Every structure is written in structure tokens, then in C-alpha cells.
Amino acid sequence: MKIIPVESYEKLSRLGANIIFSQVTVKPRSVLGLATGSSPVGIYRELVARYNAGELDFSGVTTVNLDEYIGLAPDHPQSYRRFMQENLFDHVNIDPAKTFVPNGLAPDLEAECVAYDRRIDDLGGIDLQLLGIGLDGHIGFNEPDDSFCKPTHVAGLHESTIAANARFFASKNEVPRRAISMGLGSIMQARKILLVANGPAKKEIVKQAFTGPVTPRVPASILQLHPDVTVIFSEE
Ligand code: F6R
Numbered sequence: 001m002k003i004i005p006v007e008s009y010e011k012l013s014r015l016g017a018n019i020i021f022s023q024v025t026v027k028p029r030s031v032l033g034l035a036t037g038s039s040p041v042g043i044y045r046e047l048v049a050r051y052n053a054g055e056l057d058f059s060g061v062t063t064v065n066l067d068e069y070i071g072l073a074p075d076h077p078q079s080y081r082r083f084m085q086e087n088l089f090d091h092v093n094i095d096p097a098k099t100f101v102p103n104g105l106a107p108d109l110e111a112e113c114v115a116y117d118r119r120i121d122d123l124g125g126i127d128l129q130l131l132g133i134g135l136d137g138h139i140g141f142n143e144p145d146d147s148f149c150k151p152t153h154v155a156g157l158h159e160s161t162i163a164a165n166a167r168f169f170a171s172k173n174e175v176p177r178r179a180i181s182m183g184l185g186s187i188m189q190a191r192k193i194l195l196v197a198n199g200p201a202k203k204e205i206v207k208q209a210f211t212g213p214v215t216p217r218v219p220a221s222i223l224q225l226h227p228d229v230t231v232i233f234s235e236e
Pocket of ligand 1: 034035036037038039040066067131132133134138139140141
């Protein structure tokens with residue numbers, strides 16, 4: 001595991017974008033696992049800038065997102081599909097048919113979860129998975145638990161996650177209580193993992209997750225067992 005401290009969010013974003021840039025340059029038909037939230041926004045901004053500069057081509061790329069709220073339509077302002085459209089997909093030459101986000105309105109949620117993992121397998125697995133980390137150590141919506149949950153599943157959001165995500169909604173009550181999330185097994189099967197964490201509030205959980213014991217109480221700690229993880233942390 002490589003832990004790279006940087007002094008600013010700008011540097012985190014530039015370095016994170018460099019890693020994705022290299023991945024797509026070396027393998028234009030890469031499968032990228034993507035995340036939402038505030039941490040990767042700067043990376044997406046950098047990638048769009050490089051696409052606009054003619055340096056990056058997304059035409060061969062496929063993306064699979066980590067998660068989606070249950071009950072939000074794809075065009076809901078806080079849906080993760082909409083987030084991805086607005087922050088990346090609408091601004092680059094990616095084929096919309098090759099961008100996958102779990103369907104939070106699926107009539108059969110269990111079947112949607114099984115199909116999502118099957119899709120990742122059919123794509124040949126994820127080449128590079130981008131992750132943020134929650135204040136309680138969650139990745140995707142894999143919240144602290146008694147055991148590591150491996151496949152894509154329906155996840156209940158913990159109180160601290162609901163409180164943290166309330167900043168994106170009119171009120172805390174509007175934050176969906178459930179989401180479809182890739183499981184830790186699905187994430188761990190990615191060939192490379194890039195986790196970005198930003199701000200002083202994340203310092204303690206980054207330390208616990210990457211220098212403490214591997215435990216399902218800190219879901220991100222499982223990444224210590226992955227052979228190719230890069231963590232970029234900015235305290236800014
Ligand atoms: C988002 C996701 C979440 C976030 C995490 C950190 O797709 O899966 O695990 O990465 O909640 O969010 P931010 O970056 O907003 O602090």
C-alpha cells in the first residue's frame with residue numbers, strides 16, 4: 001500500500017487524475033470503478049480538462065459506479081447517476097451505454113444486486129477502482145459491521161453517514177436510508193485501487209483504516225489486504 005500525503009486538495013486531484021490518466025492511456029479499453037461524494041470532484045474536473053485539451057480519450061472506457069441511493073430516479077438532483085452525468089459523463093466522449101450505475105428504482109433490488117456483480121464479471125473485472133472514505137470508515141456504502149459483506153447488496157446507511165450526506169439535501173429527513181452498494185468483495189477484486197481522502201476530519205479514520213487492525217468495524221481496513229492500493233490524503 002502506498003500512502004501519499006499531499007498539502008492541498010488541488011494536488012490530491014491532480015495526482016489522482018494522473019493515475020486515472022495513466023490507466024486509460026496504457027489501456028484505452030479500461031473498466032473504471034467510480035465514486036461520487038465531494039472527494040473525487042476535483043479529479044473529475046481535472047479529467048474533463050485533459051479531455052478538453054485533447055490529451056484523454058474516453059471512447060473505449062467502461063465505468064461502473066460504486067453505489068446509488070434507493071428510491072431516487074436517475075435525474076433526481078442528488079442521485080449518483082445525475083452526479084456522474086454532471087461531473088464527468090456529460091463532458092467527455094464516453095459512450096453512455098458503457099456507464100453503469102446501480103438502478104435505485106429496480107423493482108427487484110436483490111436481482112439488481114446479483115445482476116450488477118454479474119455485469120462486472122462479464123466486463124472482465126475492474127481495472128482501477130476509485131474510492132472515497134466515510135468518517136466511520138465506510139467505502140461505497142459498506143458501513144461498520146460484525147463481518148465484511150462481500151457482494152453487491154442493499155445497504156442501510158448509518159446515522160453518521162445520513163448526517164454527513166444531509167449537506168447535499170434540503171434536510172436530513174430527505175436523505176434516503178438505503179442504497180445499493182458494491183460489496184467489499186466486489187471492490188477487493190479490482191486490480192488497482194485508488195482511495196482519496198480530503199480534510200482534517202478524515203485524518204483519524206485514515207490512520208485507523210490503514211495503520212490499525214483489519215476489522216469489519218472499519219470497513220476500509222480490508223484494503224490493507226489488497227496488493228495494489230494507493231491512498232492520497234490531503235489535510236487541507
Ligand atoms: C460515494 C461513496 C461514499 C463516499 C464517502 C466519502 O460513491 O461510495 O463511500 O466516498 O461517503 O464521501 P465524501 O467524499 O463526500 O467525504
